[in-house]
Amino acid sequence: MWPLPADRKHFSFPLSGLILFVFPFLVGCAALSARTAVVSTVIIEPVAGTEGAGPAKFGLIGRVSVKDEKQGFSGGIHWHHTDTGDEILLLSPLGQAVAQIQRNTEGIRLTTSEQKVYYAADVGDLTKQVLGWHLPLMGLQYWVQSMNSPATIAAMDRDSDGRIVAIRQDDWEITYSSYFPPERLQTARPRVLVLNRGDLRIKLVIDQWKAD
Numbered sequence: 001m002w003p004l005p006a007d008r009k010h011f012s013f014p015l016s017g018l019i020l021f022v023f024p025f026l027v028g029c030a031a032l033s034a035r036t037a038v039v040s041t042v043i044i045e046p047v048a049g050t051e052g053a054g055p056a057k058f059g060l061i062g063r064v065s066v067k068d069e070k071q072g073f074s075g076g077i078h079w080h081h082t083d084t085g086d087e088i089l090l091l092s093p094l095g096q097a098v099a100q101i102q103r104n105t106e107g108i109r110l111t112t113s114e115q116k117v118y119y120a121a122d123v124g125d126l127t128k129q130v131l132g133w134h135l136p137l138m139g140l141q142y143w144v145q146s147m148n149s150p151a152t153i154a155a156m157d158r159d160s161d162g163r164i165v166a167i168r169q170d171d172w173e174i175t176y177s178s179y180f181p182p183e184r185l186q187t188a189r190p191r192v193l194v195l196n197r198g199d200l201r202i203k204l205v206i207d208q209w210k211a212d
Contacts, residue, residue, distance in 0.1 A: 038157040038165060050150040054141055057082045059210030064090070065203040066133050073133070077204070081141055088137075099131065133200060136172060143167055143174045144204065146190050163188070172197045180209070 059080045066073040075098060076091035085104035092098050100111045101123065108126050110118045120126035123137040139149050146164040148154035154169035167174045178192040189209050195202040 037159060039160050040158045042156050042158070044148055044154045044156060046152050047150040054081070054083065055145060055147060058145065060144070060206050061208045061210070062204060062206040064205075065201075067201050068133065069199045071132055073131070079144075080210075086137060086141065101127070101135075101137075103137065133202075134197075135202075136170065136195070136197075139170055139172065140195070143169075143172075143195070144190065144193065144206075146176055146179075146193075180206075 060078075062077050062079075064073075064075060064077045075093055076095065078089040078091070080087045085102065087103075088101040090098045090101070096113065098113055102109045102111075103123060108120045108123050110120075110126050110130050112118075112130065118126060118130050120129070124134045127133060127135040138151075142149045146167070148156055148167055148169055152170055154167055156164060156168075157166040159165050163176075163179065165176055173196045174193055175196075176190050176193050178190070179188045180191050182188040190206065192203070192205050195204075
């Protein structure tokens with residue numbers, strides 16, 4: 001878990017300041033070509049009884065950029081996923097905690113840097129209300145690992161090496177432009193992925209996968 005820092009005095013910006021931060025992402029590994037040829041597309045039907053299920057536990061540290069036609073946000077992200085829930089810490093570009101999202105069997109809680117606490121049953125609705133943009137957490141916990149959620153129908157594109165280059169699911173399109181080398185991990189995991197739905201674009205750059 002990554003609790004919010006005890007010293008709240010440094011959190012001088014309001015929540016609306018989330019939309020003001022923009023910083024470039026410098027990616028140090030070779031990116032897959034944006035025009036990588038898709039050699040196969042597979043339609044995957046939903047699996048009954050998997051609603052609410054999640055993938056195996058993981059942790060990651062990275063950076064996130066969010067943009068739509070009205071606003072934008074850039075900052076750091078720490079994400080810890082377990083069998084029973086998620087804890088996500090969003091940081092400003094200067095490393096200050098902006099918001100903490102916690103999901104467990106009781107629901108969703110979002111705590112801002114001003115120590116305002118919000119509760120909801122759905123992550124996407126809550127982040128839209130408080131942060132101004134929709135976080136598709138229930139799908140993203142799969143997509144971040146280049147997997148489709150088993151709960152709904154999905155289309156998955158692969159390249160000539162069998163690597164996932166795109167997933168389309170729940171009105172989102174997720175594209176993968178870079179992976180960590182497989183020799184660093186047991187399996188190749190995404191380094192850069194971009195989620196698009198309508199005018200909303202979420203880019204996630206993963207700097208470090210933590211041990212399961």
